[in-house]
Amino acid sequence: MDVSQDGLQTLATVLRAGTFEAAAARLHVTPSAISQRIKAMEHSVGRVLVQRTKPVRATRDGEVLLRLAEQWELLATEARLELTGVTSDGAHDDQPLVHLPIAANADSLATWLLPALARFHHGHPAAVEVIRDDESRNADHLRTGEVLGAISSVPDRIRGCRMQMLGVMRYIPVATPDYLARWMPDGPTEAALARAPMVQYDRSDNLQREVLRMLSPAPADPPAVYIPASTEYHRAVEYGMGWGAVPRVQIADALDAGRLVTFTERRVDVPLYWQYWKLASPLLSALTESIVEAAAEFLGAADQS
Numbered sequence: 001m002d003v004s005q006d007g008l009q010t011l012a013t014v015l016r017a018g019t020f021e022a023a024a025a026r027l028h029v030t031p032s033a034i035s036q037r038i039k040a041m042e043h044s045v046g047r048v049l050v051q052r053t054k055p056v057r058a059t060r061d062g063e064v065l066l067r068l069a070e071q072w073e074l075l076a077t078e079a080r081l082e083l084t085g086v087t088s089d090g091a092h093d094d095q096p097l098v099h100l101p102i103a104a105n106a107d108s109l110a111t112w113l114l115p116a117l118a119r120f121h122h123g124h125p126a127a128v129e130v131i132r133d134d135e136s137r138n139a140d141h142l143r144t145g146e147v148l149g150a151i152s153s154v155p156d157r158i159r160g161c162r163m164q165m166l167g168v169m170r171y172i173p174v175a176t177p178d179y180l181a182r183w184m185p186d187g188p189t190e191a192a193l194a195r196a197p198m199v200q201y202d203r204s205d206n207l208q209r210e211v212l213r214m215l216s217p218a219p220a221d222p223p224a225v226y227i228p229a230s231t232e233y234h235r236a237v238e239y240g241m242g243w244g245a246v247p248r249v250q251i252a253d254a255l256d257a258g259r260l261v262t263f264t265e266r267r268v269d270v271p272l273y274w275q276y277w278k279l280a281s282p283l284l285s286a287l288t289e290s291i292v293e294a295a296a297e298f299l300g301a302a303d304q305s
Helices: 005-017 020-027 031-045 060-083 106-123 138-143 177-183 190-195 206-215 230-238 248-257 282-303
Strands: 098-104 126-132 149-152 161-175 198-200 224-226 244-247 268-277
Touching: 005 020, 005 031, 005 060, 020 031, 031 060, 060 098, 060 282, 098 106, 098 138, 098 282, 106 126, 106 230, 106 248, 106 282, 126 282, 138 149, 138 268, 149 282, 161 177, 161 206, 161 248, 161 282, 198 206, 198 230, 198 244, 206 244, 206 268, 230 244, 230 248, 244 248, 268 282
Parallel strands: 098 126, 098 149, 198 224
Antiparallel strands: 149 268, 161 244, 161 268
16 A cells, blocks of 8 residues: 555645545645545545535545544644754744644533633743533544544544543533523422523533433423523523523632522533543654643643532
């Protein structure tokens, strides 16, 4: 099997651009040349690498080579910076920044992750791209090669990656006193939970459904208010639009002030893991260190609350 650097670059560009034509424009060649390069790679490895759809999608074999392309690009960029005198722990304004895509869940981004990324940015020649998705699905972005690291609640090890436990994010079911007086005057009974509005992040928000199942043994399908942003989600709960399970750190002030109250002793602890490429990359190592340190500080405290 012969995989060339040009072939890997072409494959990565096609998958990023979405079409052969867009990839050709980025690489300043013809669409026919792009097609020939992809066919040559597929002939070399004996596998179909892309689905000729719009947008173009990688097959499972294509995902393997896409990861290789991304890893090669990161290592090549770091080597170029080192050769020009720029180390991974020093930012130079006149040098291009290394692109580091990661996947993270919205609640981590809204609480502890952003300060960690900011500290990393201040000391390294990198530009982090955060792909926001549910913690139960973030590993898929890593598996396809779209990102080099992911914060995930799924402990399944991905081939070619390392995994480190970050800690536990605790979610507390809360609502406003007025909301509870109106919708749950007798507490979270089965009848009340079946009709009381519940705030959900989106239609894939399994955490709120898990809390509902914990509170009500009988199947319940209450009205749902969808607020697809972490900060705005807990504000919607604080505005009395519904009840919801919110990270303790986001609502500490509201709980202390009495604007929100708990209505059950049930809690949901979501374990979080950092999975990342097995790669001798100084930048990736520094990013991992920053994420792990921030998580240890925040998630350790949240787990004890």
